[in-house]
Amino acid sequence: MISAEKIPNNVNLSGNKRLQRALEHWQPKYIQWWRDMGPQGFQDYHQVYVRTAVSVDPEGWAHFEYVKLPEYRWGIFLADPVHDRRIGFGDFFGQPVWQEVPGEFRNQLRRLIVTQGDTEPASVEQQRLLGQRCPSLYDLRNLFQVNVEEGRHLWAMVYLLHSYFGRDGRDEAEELLERQSGNRDKPRILQAFNEPIDNWLDFFMFTMFTDRDGKSQLMSLSESSLDPLSRTTRFMLTEEAHHMFVGETGVARILERTCQLMKEAGFSGDVRKLGGIDLPTIQKHLNQWFSLSLDLHGGEVSSNAASYFANGLKGRAKEETFGDHLITNSHYSIEFFENGKAATKDVLMRHAMNEILRDWYVGDCAAGIERWNRVLEQHGMSDRLTLPDRKFNRNIGMYSGFHFDPHGAPVSNNDWERRRLEWLPSVADSEYLLSIMATPIYEPGKFANYIAPPRRGINQQSIDFEYVRTEA
Ligand SMILES: [Fe+2]
Ligand SMILES: [Fe+2]
Numbered sequence: 001m002i003s004a005e006k007i008p009n010n011v012n013l014s015g016n017k018r019l020q021r022a023l024e025h026w027q028p029k030y031i032q033w034w035r036d037m038g039p040q041g042f043q044d045y046h047q048v049y050v051r052t053a054v055s056v057d058p059e060g061w062a063h064f065e066y067v068k069l070p071e072y073r074w075g076i077f078l079a080d081p082v083h084d085r086r087i088g089f090g091d092f093f094g095q096p097v098w099q100e101v102p103g104e105f106r107n108q109l110r111r112l113i114v115t116q117g118d119t120e121p122a123s124v125e126q127q128r129l130l131g132q133r134c135p136s137l138y139d140l141r142n143l144f145q146v147n148v149e150e151g152r153h154l155w156a157m158v159y160l161l162h163s164y165f166g167r168d169g170r171d172e173a174e175e176l177l178e179r180q181s182g183n184r185d186k187p188r189i190l191q192a193f194n195e196p197i198d199n200w201l202d203f204f205m206f207t208m209f210t211d212r213d214g215k216s217q218l219m220s221l222s223e224s225s226l227d228p229l230s231r232t233t234r235f236m237l238t239e240e241a242h243h244m245f246v247g248e249t250g251v252a253r254i255l256e257r258t259c260q261l262m263k264e265a266g267f268s269g270d271v272r273k274l275g276g277i278d279l280p281t282i283q284k285h286l287n288q289w290f291s292l293s294l295d296l297h298g299g300e301v302s303s304n305a306a307s308y309f310a311n312g313l314k315g316r317a318k319e320e321t322f323g324d325h326l327i328t329n330s331h332y333s334i335e336f337f338e339n340g341k342a343a344t345k346d347v348l349m350r351h352a353m354n355e356i357l358r359d360w361y362v363g364d365c366a367a368g369i370e371r372w373n374r375v376l377e378q379h380g381m382s383d384r385l386t387l388p389d390r391k392f393n394r395n396i397g398m399y400s401g402f403h404f405d406p407h408g409a410p411v412s413n414n415d416w417e418r419r420r421l422e423w424l425p426s427v428a429d430s431e432y433l434l435s436i437m438a439t440p441i442y443e444p445g446k447f448a449n450y451i452a453p454p455r456r457g458i459n460q461q462s463i464d465f466e467y468v469r470t471e472a
Contacts, residue, residue, distance in 0.1 A: 008075030010055055011159070022162050023076075026173055030154070033177045034070055037125045039147060041132055042468075043070055048144045049458070049467045051242075053077050053152065056235050064459045066469065072148045076159045078231035087225045089325040090312040097227040101164045105311055109226060110165050112313060114172050115189055116217060117157030118179065120150045122193035123206070125181035130203055133437040135448035139200070140440075141458065141467035142246045146207060149239045156232045163228070191395065192292040199433040200451075201254065201277060205289035207247030208368060213293040215240050216317060216361045223315025248368055249454060252375050254282065256452040259379035275436050275449045279383050284425045286385060287406060290365060291393035297361060298354040299397045300334050305353035316353070317360045332356065337391070337399055340410060362390060393424065442468075 006024055007013060013020045035043055042048070047066040054060045056077050067073075085097045101109055124147045134140040154176060161169035179186045182194045192210055197203050218240060222233040254277055261276035262269075271278045298305060308314040309327075316322060324330060332352035333344050349356070366387055373384045389408030391399040403416035406423055436450055445464025447453050457463045 008054060008073050008077075010077050013076065019163055022170060023159065026158060026162070026170075029174070029177055030074070030151075030158075031070055033121065034124075034151060037121070037180065038128060038151070039069060039124075039131045039144060040128045042144065044068065045471050047469050047471060049141055049461070049465070050145050050148055051459070052148075053235075053239070056080065061235075061238065062459075069144060069148065072151070074148070074152045074155050076155055076232075077235050078228060079234035081227065081231060085227060085230075087312045088223055088319045089309065089315045089322075090225075091310050091326075092225060092312045093325050095225075097225050097230070099227055101226060105313060106165070108308065108311065108313055109229070110161070110168065110172065112221065112308070113157050113160050113165075113229065114176070116221065117154055117161070117172075117176050118189045119193050119214065120154040120157065121176060122179075122181045122188040122190075123147075123150050123197075123210075125188075126193065126195070126197040126206070127203060129198055130200060132440055133198075133200065133434070134440045134442075135200055135437070135451045136441050136446060136453070137444055137467045138447075138454060138457065138463060138465075139250070139451075140442075142250075143203065144468070146211075146243050146246055149243070152239070153236050156236055160228060160232065164226075190296055192289075192296055195292065199430065199437055200250070201282070201285050201433055202289070204247045204250030204254070205285045207243045208251060209247070209286075209289040209293040209365065210296070211240060211243040211247060212364060212368075213296040213361060215244065215364070216297065216357050219317040219360075220314045220357055223319045225312035248371065250451070251282070252372055253452040253454060254450060255372055255375040256379075257450055258282070259376065259381055260452070262381070263379075272432060277433070277436075277450050279385070281425070281429050281432070283385055284423060284429065286369075287388045287393065288424050290387060293361075294358060294390055295394060295396040297358040300355045300358075301347050301351050301398070302354050303351060306348070306350040309350050309353050314353070316356055335391075337402060337410075358390070362387070388423075 005014060007027065013023070047068055049064060049066050050072065051062060051064050052067070052073050053075060054063050056079055087093055087095050087097055127143065127147060130143055131140055134143065158173045158176065161173045165172065179188050181188050182196060187194045197206050215237065218233045218237050222230050222237065224230045258271055258276050258279060261271045261274045265271055265274055319325065327349045330349040331346040332349040332355065333346055334352060334355055336343050336345050369385055369387055376383055386406070388406035389404060391404040391408050392406050394400045403411045403413065405411050405419070411419070437448070441448050444466045453463055457465050458467065
């Protein structure tokens, strides 16, 4: 049975002794990494009410219990196979999917899996200090739920590396524990995963926008011809949904509280004087994490992306909803920026795959902003949050050499330097946020002054349930 094994799984690990031994060898290194780089101060004396995946069916991944974090049962779970699944796009359209890695695509697939895998432990590292500044036990529990699941996503990728990439895969699995978020010599691969997340506004924006990039990427990988990659990412998506719930409702609750404080402060008054988070600060953090997450989708015109599509490695989000799955001769319009002017040009659609995924992502984010604005509307506020233009604050792709304001209008270097702190968080903003989060709230049912309580608790527990308890 699953529960009797050292590594919970639904991949019949005990039927492959070599693989089982290799993963059992990696496991203590993973636990050591979790102790060193995971939630600081919450390793040995706290029990957390978390959901643990014990199988992939709905009951099996909605199993809640108290666990000490290092004893969480990280496992390997693949979504059920689809009978007679066929390749859904690219040059091999219609052929049976692969159960093994074809030699000619080994390097490309390894790169995709390592890049995805690297983001998972990175976010745990970025968030490791947040427990000491939490706004409530409810939020603390949600943070740890996200953290343990990102740990499990690392397991998901390491399982693929160990299973299908031999010695190289095992080496990559080791390196996934060696790179460190923000480390000067050995940073994480992607820039957004090297940015510190030391306050809860950043955490909620990260789970809203950067975990949603995770959703983009997992959706496109779940279309992959490599069937085990498709199945593992399909199950990861079910967990990812909770991460975005945490981000979206976290910011919504801050907005709710900000509106209350604005009323108390008499609208023209300064919400910060009442210990709240003012709307301009919220907008700046939104700008920051949205633009960083746009970068994660890669360059607008990309021959790598074209080749991933052609080879059937990475599809479009919801590939089945498109009419043409080969797109050998289709074109796609992209806004170029040349000689100080925007100009729309057609490129081969296969080369625009990153941009097509980014379109899906921007749409999904925009829907979230609408929901946030409803909170402002319900409180009778005329202020609204907005998504910045996708050219704003980019460090990857064709806009990266230029500056744009949040509406997408070009600005000079000088103007950018002069005005960037109107649009992006400043050191003073961070200091302010840290000052109101300096004292963590560990009392059940109590919430920090800058955030409203949630509508309901987790797993039908009450809001004042003891979501994290200290061992006597
Ligand atoms: Fe993840
Ligand atoms: Fe996530």
